[in-house]
Amino acid sequence: MARDHGFHPVRIIRIVDETPDTRTFALDVRFPYRAGQFLTFKVSGTLRSYSMSSSPDTDSEVCVTVKRVPGGLVSGWMHDRLRPGDTLQATRPSGSFCLRADAADRPLVAYAGGSGITPVFSLVKSTLATTSRTVRLLTAHQSASSAIFREALDALAARHPGRLDVRHHLDDRDGLVTADEIRALADAQADFYVCGPEPFMALVENTLVAHGVAPEQILVERFTPAPPEEAPAAPAAGTVTVELRGDRRTVPQRSGETLLQSARRAGFTPPFSCESGDCATCMARLTNGEAKMRVNNALEPDEVTEGWVLTCQAEPTTPDVTVVYDD
Numbered sequence: 001m002a003r004d005h006g007f008h009p010v011r012i013i014r015i016v017d018e019t020p021d022t023r024t025f026a027l028d029v030r031f032p033y034r035a036g037q038f039l040t041f042k043v044s045g046t047l048r049s050y051s052m053s054s055s056p057d058t059d060s061e062v063c064v065t066v067k068r069v070p071g072g073l074v075s076g077w078m079h080d081r082l083r084p085g086d087t088l089q090a091t092r093p094s095g096s097f098c099l100r101a102d103a104a105d106r107p108l109v110a111y112a113g114g115s116g117i118t119p120v121f122s123l124v125k126s127t128l129a130t131t132s133r134t135v136r137l138l139t140a141h142q143s144a145s146s147a148i149f150r151e152a153l154d155a156l157a158a159r160h161p162g163r164l165d166v167r168h169h170l171d172d173r174d175g176l177v178t179a180d181e182i183r184a185l186a187d188a189q190a191d192f193y194v195c196g197p198e199p200f201m202a203l204v205e206n207t208l209v210a211h212g213v214a215p216e217q218i219l220v221e222r223f224t225p226a227p228p229e230e231a232p233a234a235p236a237a238g239t240v241t242v243e244l245r246g247d248r249r250t251v252p253q254r255s256g257e258t259l260l261q262s263a264r265r266a267g268f269t270p271p272f273s274c275e276s277g278d279c280a281t282c283m284a285r286l287t288n289g290e291a292k293m294r295v296n297n298a299l300e301p302d303e304v305t306e307g308w309v310l311t312c313q314a315e316p317t318t319p320d321v322t323v324v325y326d327d
Helices: 073-081 113-131 152-158 179-185 198-208 259-265 301-305
Strands: 007-018 022-030 038-043 046-051 062-068 089-090 108-113 135-141 163-169 191-195 218-221 235-244 246-254 283-288 291-293 308-310 312-318 320-327
Touching: 022 073, 038 113, 038 198, 046 062, 046 073, 046 113, 046 135, 046 291, 062 113, 073 312, 113 135, 113 152, 113 191, 113 198, 113 246, 135 179, 152 163, 152 179, 163 179, 191 198, 198 218, 218 320, 235 259, 259 291, 259 312, 259 320, 301 308
Parallel strands: 108 135, 108 191, 135 163, 191 218, 235 320
Antiparallel strands: 007 022, 007 089, 022 062, 038 046, 038 089, 235 246, 283 308, 283 320, 291 312
16 A cells, blocks of 8 residues: 555644734644655645744744745735644645765755745754754845744754754845855755745856855755746657546557656646645556656655656656546
8 A cells, every 4th residue: 555645634733924914824734754854735725834943842832934935825825824723634744855864974065045944944954953963054035024933943042052053144235145244154065955935046056156055965855836848849750648537538648758748738737836846745556667757755665666666757758648536
């Protein structure tokens, strides 16, 4: 049997206003989790993944922190409609933006832009509570009023003098983040964690690599919609058959196209969320043929052996493939 990737009811215990457009939702959840992971929520058929800002090592409640996105269907609904006592549908925790098991005493260096501080805050708390590692953190926000967890981070730094170095960058005061600020925290022996808007993450990654940091030392958390396809993929020999909710359709294969993209082209609206191989929301089972996943940070080896794939990452490697989404 595959692991439980289904949705479960979770009750809201309390709600905390972090900034004018950011709220933390404390949940009555009994699922075990790791610092840096996320929950995927289903709201009226729409899926969104939100990282936990709580730490399993320091916090008694499981908390997700949600920033209102202008025009955001789910974030706006959560801010406007949810109250303590309400219930949401959520998956078990997922994600690989976690502390490495072989980290030993290597420094942890993190760069968080905007709401990207959410999983990083979880990682920082667990690192300080369970290891002797030093932590360096650069946060970037538009202004002091939008700086999520600023006071909590400063209090944490005061409790851990010499171990936690927090630097708050405010765009309205400091301009945009520069490569010099990024390099100022870099340490060739460190583990690097990066989360935030795409341009911010690209600047951090490029600066670190140019500074001599090995790409495998950099862990990035992305939750952005897939970019639009610039042109149709070239036709390829073979077919992709998709079964979803009892409906079965077949389309020709296209080179470089994932099973999720093929399912959409067949006219389906299959489940998905992160589209980065982390959340398992899009998982389905191959019943015929084979496919190779570009990234797999969500499925266990035994699930892969049983034929499960992340359709957002899986490309056919045989002429004919059949994939079935469970109800």
